[in-house]
Amino acid sequence: MATEKKLDCVILGLLSHEELTGYEIKKRIDTALKYFWGASYGSIYPTLGDLVTRGLATKRIDTKSKRKKFIYNITDDGRTYLAEWLRLPAEKDELRYETLLKLFFGNEAGELQAISHIEAFQEKIEKELPYLLGSQQNLEKHIDSDKTHKYYLLTVKFGIQTYNAYLKWCKEAKKMLGKDYE
Amino acid sequence: MATEKKLDCVILGLLSHEELTGYEIKKRIDTALKYFWGASYGSIYPTLGDLVTRGLATKRIDTKSKRKKFIYNITDDGRTYLAEWLRLPAEKDELRYETLLKLFFGNEAGELQAISHIEAFQEKIEKELPYLLGSQQNLEKHIDSDKTHKYYLLTVKFGIQTYNAYLKWCKEAKKMLGKDYE
DNA sequence: GCACGCATGTAATTTGTTACATGATTCA
DNA sequence: TGAATCATGTAACAAATTACATGCGTGC
Numbered sequence: 001m002a003t004e005k006k007l008d009c010v011i012l013g014l015l016s017h018e019e020l021t022g023y024e025i026k027k028r029i030d031t032a033l034k035y036f037w038g039a040s041y042g043s044i045y046p047t048l049g050d051l052v053t054r055g056l057a058t059k060r061i062d063t064k065s066k067r068k069k070f071i072y073n074i075t076d077d078g079r080t081y082l083a084e085w086l087r088l089p090a091e092k093d094e095l096r097y098e099t100l101l102k103l104f105f106g107n108e109a110g111e112l113q114a115i116s117h118i119e120a121f122q123e124k125i126e127k128e129l130p131y132l133l134g135s136q137q138n139l140e141k142h143i144d145s146d147k148t149h150k151y152y153l154l155t156v157k158f159g160i161q162t163y164n165a166y167l168k169w170c171k172e173a174k175k176m177l178g179k180d181y182e
Numbered sequence: 183m184a185t186e187k188k189l190d191c192v193i194l195g196l197l198s199h200e201e202l203t204g205y206e207i208k209k210r211i212d213t214a215l216k217y218f219w220g221a222s223y224g225s226i227y228p229t230l231g232d233l234v235t236r237g238l239a240t241k242r243i244d245t246k247s248k249r250k251k252f253i254y255n256i257t258d259d260g261r262t263y264l265a266e267w268l269r270l271p272a273e274k275d276e277l278r279y280e281t282l283l284k285l286f287f288g289n290e291a292g293e294l295q296a297i298s299h300i301e302a303f304q305e306k307i308e309k310e311l312p313y314l315l316g317s318q319q320n321l322e323k324h325i326d327s328d329k330t331h332k333y334y335l336l337t338v339k340f341g342i343q344t345y346n347a348y349l350k351w352c353k354e355a356k357k358m359l360g361k362d363y364e
Numbered sequence: 365g366c367a368c369g370c371a372t373g374t375a376a377t378t379t380g381t382t383a384c385a386t387g388a389t390t391c392a
Numbered sequence: 393t394g395a396a397t398c399a400t401g402t403a404a405c406a407a408a409t410t411a412c413a414t415g416c417g418t419g420c
Contacts, residue, residue, distance in 0.1 A: 013287035090280035098272035105195035165347035
């Protein structure tokens with residue numbers, strides 16, 4: 001992969017808003033960032049250790065809860081590092097859709113198979129869209145309670161806009177493949 | 183990465199339509215597949231060697247051209263392997279947009295920086311869209327000359343649909359960040 | 365004569381996933 | 393009591409990028 005690691009910035013970004021455990025970081029990534037970023041425990045915990053070593057975050061044992069857990073905080077150096085990265089232009093926006101790959105080579109497999117790939121894709125989108133719409137509603141309701149909400153909302157709206165475009169394309173594509181009915 | 187390698191299928195897919203050299207494969211990926219897939223020489227050549235070892239492709243020296251070059255062909259086993267993969271549902275459609283990441287954490291950097299990220303994104307899209315529109319025109323003109331064209335067109339239309347949605351979002355996003363003017 | 369595009373490949377390095385390993389707490 | 397969720401981490405492995413290394417052909 002070697003495109004320059006961004007997980008450290010992602011984690012610092014999350015920590016810039018609130019202190020979190022590794023487990024909570026994973027949850028944030030799997031919910032709020034889900035539509036445009038991903039990461040596994042196998043990369044989160046080592047990166048967290050790294051950030052502490054580099055002085056960009058601190059780790060402390062939680063005393064309040066009964067469970068053994070470690071709470072991470074961003075340091076001033078961490079904030080500087082994050083700000084620096086945020087200032088730089090985005091290097092890479094990448095889309096990797098296996099569905100499109102299978103469609104591109106669709107002639108080898110025939111129309112029926114192509115249609116079934118499109119329908120599977122469509123179902124996935126239709127299932128996820130309601131969550132995005134829910135997020136939008138929620139964020140719009142509490143837009144003033146926290147300054148970060150506006151930025152979250154921006155990314156949610158991106159998801160909604162593109163998902164609607166996907167659905168429009170699905171219909172068009174099925175029509176092109178001879179599925180006019182229904 | 184470990185998500186199960188797909189480059190072998192991508193290459194077989196390209197070879198299913200015509201015989202190609204490694205160099206040409208790279209070019210196809212950088213043009214036709216550009217909007218939803220990518221690969222470098224460092225992965226293409228080793229994979230090509232692999233495919234030959236596994237009997238899914240053959241390699242022969244080109245005698246016609248003056249340059250030293252190797253032409254690859256798909257075998258019957260290769261076609262079977264490709265068909266098998268095409269039949270299976272897509273496992274992963276992934277989007278990784280650094281722009282959205284920077285926007286999500288935008289509160290740390292402020293509105294002006296957020297706007298400049300959006301504008302950079304918008305410019306990139308506006309620059310690429312004409313190529314997609316050109317491809318669309320071309321493919322629609324010659325849709326009947328080759329059965330594969332219909333499938334290529336499908337993916338091009340996907341790109342156009344999503345890029346237009348992106349542009350719509352850019353406007354909306356800038357408005358949300360207080361850039362009403364212009 | 366020289367720059368650009370054609371053409372092939374390898375090695376080091378990066379980054380990340382998956383699977384494994386472990387164990388506590390909460391709730392039904 | 394047993395399942396689900398909370399919680400942390402490591403090790404083996406996979407996949408791909410970047411940088412390096414090399415050299416021919418063509419057109420200006």
